[in-house]
Amino acid sequence: MTKIKSLADLKKMKSDLQSKISLREKSENPEGKVVIRVGMGTSGIASGAKEIMEFLMEETEKRNVDAIVTQTGDMGYSYAEPTVEVKLPDQDPVVFGDVDKKKADNIIEKYIKNGELLDGIIPQNYETIDKK
Amino acid sequence: MLVCGGTGCHASAGELLFENLKKEVQENDLKDEVQVVATGCFGFCEKGPIVKIIPDNTFYVQVKPEDAKELVSEHAIKGRKVKRLLYTDPVKKEQIQDSKHMGFYKKQLRIALRNCGMIDPENIDEYLAADGYEAMGRVLLEMKPEDAIQEVLDAGLRGRGGGGFPTGLKWQIASKNHADQKYVVCNADEGDPGAFMDRSILEGDPHTVLEAMVINGFCINATKGLIYIRAEYPLAIKRLKIAIDQAREYGLLGKDILGSGFDFDVEIRYGAGAFVCGEETALIHSMEGERCEPTFKPPFPAQSGYLGKPTNVNNVETYANIPVIFNKGAKWFASIGTEKSKGTKVFALAGKINNVGLIEVPMGITLREVIFEIGGGIQGGKKFKAVQTGGPSGGCLTDEHLDTPIDFDNLLAVGSMMGSGGMIVMDEDDCMVAVSQFYLEFTVEESCGKCSPCRIGNKRLYELLGKITKGQGTEDDLDNLRNLSDVIKDSSLCGLGQTSPNPVLSTLDNFYEEYLAHVNEQKCFAGQCKELIRYEIIPENCVGCTVCARNCPVNCISGERKQVHTIDQSLCIKCNACMEKCKFNAVTII
Structure with missing residues (x-):
């Protein structure tokens, strides 16, 4: 990694990274990639998020689903761990709660492949700050 | 069609509504176009049952099972909104067409938790893409320390660890004490039972704390930062270490940060998990290798802290607010919250509440909104009895305090405190x-x-x-x-x-x-104090199924099959097993 030497460098790097991330999500094929985030805080891991993340990584590859599986911190829904957020290209992200292997399988087969929603979605009930 | 499957909506015939909607969709042959899905709680239980239609985000409230037909025939088939079921804004008295414009989304605002659950905490690039280290860059290169402190003062940020001391003032005092070496300390010794906001921030967004510590160091002219964290938070420690390494590699920690000439680096110090170490003087002694005992203030840590040098101690959540204050401006931050408590507070909801978890709400929200709307009410439809805020240092508040706006001063006035933000809800079964x-x-x-x-x-x-x-x-x-x-x-x-x-x-x-x-009267009405209660079998209800006798660990229940059973009080250990297993409500507590 190279060092960031000035504020201008930092800002340039930010916009590069932002476009790289949006490119990663949209690139290659017109439909773009699916981004799957698994809530990997202590409470998520304690309820089995690690196994779910491994399962999602293996299965998306096996079933030829063009998806990025990544980890993130605690989403705050302790009552519904493990939690998984799926963002289909050009759609609002959807959070699934109480994800076990069966549900993870349904997420791939029903939601990602067919856009069919599943029971047990956690509705977003907070506001985010628009960055600047 | 998203139908709320939360407990509140279930209680108001949400289940039947769900079935009816499914039936309507089936009968109208819309299975391929319309999907009916049950969701988690929307946090709007007061107006339940809720039906939200996507992708147009129409939000229907108080939908009755018999409305299913109209929703399907009007909205799904003809694409016309069913106006009478739309939510009416209580203030403006107009119908809201789209859930994105509903005030209730504003009940939670994520500032400190803004990146938690959004970015990969082990990848600095994701933090940079989310405006990471930009506030630090601007402060280091474009601001004078006293102006940056003024910004924090103007924002009105108060310490989130419990005391509520103005953060800007703390920085100002520390900046005025001169010494050859000063220290910035992050207090991550979260000890309140049930509170885990600091852990979640460190696990979900460790760079925000590092960024804020550099800003803090620049403001008070300290070049060393220490994070005091309890060893029982292994994941938070692991992610912090990764974050520190990545920030060093990018030159965001270390010598001459971003060419500003300012040096700053961070080290981690481990605590053994003693509650008293949350107190800053005890924390400093623990870092020095001494017994973790508090000492008399003054001298304050700002005068003589770690190794006798001026030291500024702030809590994790306090730090998580700092980059946002510089990115969005003090004025923006000060516009949120109450007169004397600005911004938001993270609470860990626990106890007999439906939606156990972490929430972040603007100061000034009422306990009622937190417990019954965001928290989804009491488990099992039981009656609310009390809420304990502030952990072991706080107090228990009742119904009459539910409409108190939450901020530092109001909670103190009613005999509790903000503390670090634990909130434990109790129901009628708690003594x-x-x-x-x-x-x-x-x-x-x-x-x-x-x-x-x-x-x-x-x-x-x-x-x-x-x-x-x-x-x-x-x-x-x-x-x-x-x-x-x-x-x-x-x-x-x-x-x-x-x-x-x-x-x-x-x-x-x-x-x-x-x-x-x-x-x-030697009575415990909640039925919790074992010495004051006894279990009895109600003869009219007992069918003699023998389940209780078979589950009793001390064999104190006797009775023939299909005969009324009895409990031998001299042997009973009051373990509650019989009551849990009985399907006929034949066991009671007296």
Whole structure:
């Protein structure tokens, strides 16, 4: 990694990274990639998020689903761990709660492949700050 | 069509509505176009059952099972909104077409948790893409330390660790003390039972804390940062270490950060998990390798702290707010919250509440909104009894406090405190004497032992409470509880002793009847104090199925098949197994 030497460098790097991330999500094929985030805080891991993340990584590859599986911190829904957020290209992200292997399988087969929603979605009930 | 499957909506015929909608979709042959899905709680239980239609985000409230037909035929088939079921804004009196414009989304605002659950905490690039380190860059290169401190002062940020001391003022004092070396310390010794916001921030967004510490260091001219974290947070430690390494590689920590000429680096210090180490002087002694005992202030850490040098200690959540203040401006931050408490607060909801978890709400929201709307109400439809805020230092508040706007000063005024943000909800089955005994047990365990009133007094309080829960207390004991509590509060050195009697005092104030029932009638109406209750079988309800007898661990239930059973009180250990297993409500607590 190279060092960031000035504020201008930092800002340039930010916009590069932002476009790289949006490119990663949209690139290659017109439909773009699916981004799957698994809530990997202590409470998520304690309820089995690690196994779910491994399962999602293996299965998306096996079933030829063009998806990025990544980890993130605690989403705050302790009552519904493990939690998984799926963002289909050009759609609002959807959070699934109480994800076990069966549900993870349904997420791939029903939601990602067919856009069919599943029971047990956690509705977003907070506001985010628009960055600047 | 998203139908709320939360407990509140279920109670108001949401299940039947869900079935009806499915049936309508089926009958109209719309299975391929319309999907009916049950969701988690929307947090809008008061207006339930809720149906949200996506992708147009129409939000229907108080939908009855018989409305299913109209929703499908009008909205799904003809694409016309069913106006009478739309949500009407209570202030503007107009119907809201789209859920994105509904005020209730504003009930939660994520500032400190803005990146938690959004970015990969182990990848600095994701943090950079989310405006990471930009506030730091601008402060280091474009601002003078005194102007940056003024920005924090203007924002009105107060310490989120519990005390609520103005953060800008703390920085200002530390900046004015000159020394060859100064320190910035992040207090990650989160100890309140049930609170885990600091852990979640460190696990979900560790770079935000590092960024804020650099800003803090620049403001007070300190070049060294220390993070004091309990060793029982292994994942948070792992992610912090990764974050520190990545920031060093990018040159965002270390020498001459971003060409500003300012050097700053961070190290981690581990604590063994003692509650008293949350107190800043005790924390500093622990980092120095001394016993973790608080010392008298002054001198304040800002004058003489770690290794005798000026030291500024701030909590994790406080730091998580700092980059946002610089990115969005002090004015923006100060526009959120109440007159004297600005911004938001993260709470850990726990206890008998449906949506256990972390929430972040603007200061000034009421307890009612937090518990019944965001928290989704009480589990199993039971009755709300009390809410304990502020952990072992806080108090228990009742129905009458539900409409109190939450901020530092209001909670103190009603006999509790903000603390670090634990919020434990209790229902009718919780005995308040037992609850205060639980907290005292914690305090007795965690008292460092330096001051006699705290070391001995809390133990005595605990014993008195034990006597009362066993039915051996007298009304004199209740007076003694209060007197002793006042002495401990007045004569302890640090926050631990000064606040430890709060659970006792607040329950004495708000639930005196319950204490009286324990001492005068030897009764525990919540059915929690084992010595004051007994299990009996109601002969009319008992069918003689033998389930209770088979599940009793001490074999104290006897009775023939299809005959009424009896419990031998001399053997019963009051484990509750019979009551849990009985399908006929034939076991009762007297």
